[in-house]
Amino acid sequence: MKGMDQLSSHLTNSKILPLLLHHHRNLLNTFFSFLARKTDFYSGATPEASKKLLLDTYLKYQPKAAEYKAKKKEESEELDKKRKEREARARAEEEALAREPKVKELTDEEAAKLQAQLDEKKDKPEVPGPAGDKEEDTTKTIDVADDEExxxxxxxxxxxxxxxxxLPNYKWTQTLQEIELRIPLNIRVKTRDLxxxxxxxxxxxxxxxxxxxxxxxxxxxxKLEETTWVLEDGKSVLIQIEKINKVAWWSKLVTTDPxxxxxxxxxxxxKLSDLDGETRGLVEKMMYDQRQKELGLPTSEEQKKNDMLQKFIQQHPEMDFSKCKFT
Structure with missing residues (x-):
């Protein structure tokens, strides 16, 4: 229909659609207002045909909506499961550490033996060697570096x-690929209240x-287009944030956070298979370069430069490169 083509073109080239994505009623009112004013949707076909078109379109996307919702729920449950597993492991490690004895009580015999060793070491004169001063300086340098760290x-x-x-009002977790932010609301609300x-x-x-x-x-x-949010049970907001830099950890969520x-x-x-294509390629390149360095061989970047140089030499046989030094 001519009107539908006009509608598609108008929505594609306008900024109205992103503003209405989370407001279903406003979106529908705006949509049908546009059909009435700018297209022949109401006058170009019978009411039955128009209703059938709307119903067919609704039914077409109904299973997709259910599939998307189920997928997001499954992903959320999987993330929650992993988080709980991590917390359980951390608690188990803390409990195991707490059960370990902190102080070992010596017997009288062991105490006497230890005291004798300390007294012997104390009475023994120190003999400075030629490298004595240097060793002392090295120790000081290490101590300073540790202090700075x-x-x-x-x-x-x-x-x-x-x-x-x-944090008091929210908490967040992260992997190299994404951040999961949970914000409890303490009261039951709807999305329109947010x-x-x-x-x-x-x-x-x-x-x-x-x-x-x-x-x-x-x-x-x-990565804005891959970041989503959902209201869980009306009581908390869950936001899945996709990172752009997938090889760095965040030290804070917003700049005002501790x-x-x-x-x-x-x-x-x-596993490498768990990473997206871009991150996987970067990690594989880093691993390859590390192996090359350990073997004393050129890295991928050095190989690339060398290949370009050899190609240039082949293209210019009239030039003498025998006395040139390349780094």
Whole structure:
């Protein structure tokens, strides 16, 4: 139909559709208002034909909607299962550590033997060697480096079991590929009561008419088209955030959050097959270059430069490269 072609063109070239994605009633009102004003949808066919077209279209996408919903639920349950497994392992490790004896009590015989060894070491004079001063300096250098490292980590929080952070109003976990953010609301609400604004470098979440729970700049940019959110049981918001940089850990969600120590992150081992194509290629390249360096062979980048050089030499036989040094 001519009107439907006009509709498709108008929606494709306008900015109205993204603004209405989460407001079904407003979307339908706007849609049918457009049909009435700009197309021959109501006048170009019989009411029965128009109704049949609407019903057929609805039925066409009904199973797809159910499939998508089931898939998201399955993914959410799988992520929740993994999170619970990680937390259970962490608790088990803590309990096992707590059961281990912290102090070993020495017998009188062992104590006397240890004291004799200490006294012998104390009475023995130290004989400085030619390298004595250098060894002392080296120790000092190592101590300074350790102090500097400790200073950088001072004040940082330890990551939670999911390699993220548990904060008073929300908590988040992460893998190298994505971040899972959970925001409890403490009351039962509907999606229309929420404000959820996700941008490439910022995030705002809260209840309408109240101060936002989160409102700040993200630590890193995110892949907006792969980021989704859902209201779970009307009581909490779950946001799945897809990272752009899939080889780095986040130390905070938004810039105003306290920082976690990424050096204390303990990631689960993953297979290359679990990674997306881009990340897998980058990891494989890094592994290949590492093996080449260990064998004293050129890396992939060095090979590429060498191939370009050889090609240039072949294309210019009139030039003498015998006395040239290449690095």
């Amino acid at each position: 400790d200073e950088k980590e001072k004040g940082k929080l330890a990551p939670n079991a999911g390699n993220g952070c548990d 404000i959820v604004e996700i941008n490439k470098k910022s995030l705002k979440v809260g209840l309408k008419g109240q101060k936002p729970i989160i409102d700040g700049e993200l630590e890193h940019e995110i 920082e976690i120590s990424t050096k204390k992150i303990n990631p689960e081992p993953s």
